[in-house]
Amino acid sequence: MQKLLDNIRACTLCKDLPLGPRPIIRAQKSAKILIIGQAPGTKVHESGIPWNDASGERLRDWLHLDKDIFYDESRIAIMPMGLCYPGRVEKGGDLPPRPECAPAWHDKVLKELDNIKLTLLVGSYAQNHYLGKSKKKTMTETVKNWSDYLEKGYLPLPHPSWRVTNLIKKNPWFEAELVPNLRKIVKDLL
Structure with missing residues (x-):
């Protein structure tokens, strides 16, 4: 694994990234939970610590x-869809994860994480990749039907950025049902 x-x-692979390549991943073979998110932001790129920002909080x-x-690699592995900071969109926000990253590394890592x-699929990029045709029409519908994916070991979540605030307000089931169940599942596994 090391x-x-x-x-x-x-x-x-991505030498042309605006801040250069700096792959961010944390894992040990003993981990029981895997978090697959989008891609590191600038704060994470600078610190080298995944989810080291408001979204992580x-x-x-x-x-x-x-x-x-959360940062105990023997319990929780963290592997984004794009391992490096992809850059920014002109009008704000980050670019999507680079498409060559997950195909190059994910299967190799998953073979080691037995x-x-x-696996928490945080955001639409992870859900699209891992759920494929079984995902619902929208991310909100996919997350609402989170229990449908547990049999395969997946639990879809929205990306926890400030943009999710409206989704949470419009969908009280998220904090009333999903979060308590998520906490219980995580507690039981750890």
């Missing part, structure tokens, strides 16, 4: 985990 992680961290709140447990019991 050799694979070293190879990933040395990856230069919200995600940890949803999971009811403190930073010590103790994973739950």
